[in-house]
Amino acid sequence: QKEVEQNSGPLSVPEGAIASLNCTYSDRGSQSFFWYRQYSGKSPELIMFIYSNGDKEDGRFTAQLNKASQYVSLLIRDSQPSDSATYLCAVKGTGGFKTIFGAGTRLFVKA
């Protein structure tokens, strides 16, 4: 079982729709959860982080965390073509110094 699992996609949504990106993780004791966006040929950039169960909103982005289900998601409202990128889920566990990244989900927003 992969430590951090994401659907590779591509996920295709029309402009203006809600894009829903999902991530599951295996370390039940994980405490910190991050979403990064990576445009083609560019480095990952932090979009959101969440530490507590529930929802966290920042502009058009909402991160949702359910530790009991070991599930974290990212919702993008009013999706724009500029949101087209690969979204990386990252999880930091309780032991060691590692942050584990998922392979990423490619998102296409069609104009």
Next chain:
Amino acid sequence: ETGVTQTPRHLVMGMTNKKSLKCEQHLGHNAMYWYKQSAKKPLELMFVYNFKEQTENNSVPSRFSPECPNSSHLFLHLHTLQPEDSALYLCASSQDSGQGSNQPQHFGDGTRLSIL
């Protein structure tokens, strides 16, 4: 501008060459990281330095040798690489990387490495 600068941006080298990748962060962070990103694979953590001390070596072959002279600079020395080492090498930094730390990482733009 992410505050993390990597040089060179692109590097082509033969298998017998020796080269170094450089990373510098201007964020006042205490932890620095090297990652390898290959096509369609997750980011692979290679090394972690926290307050200049190496705290993680993720079973990286000895042909990759990291060096962290201070909290702002990180190097990756390359020697006798293999074609499968061709990838994007990313440097990142965070406030710290201790077990209780929940600080996000900030990435540089990476070095695209091609081994002939």
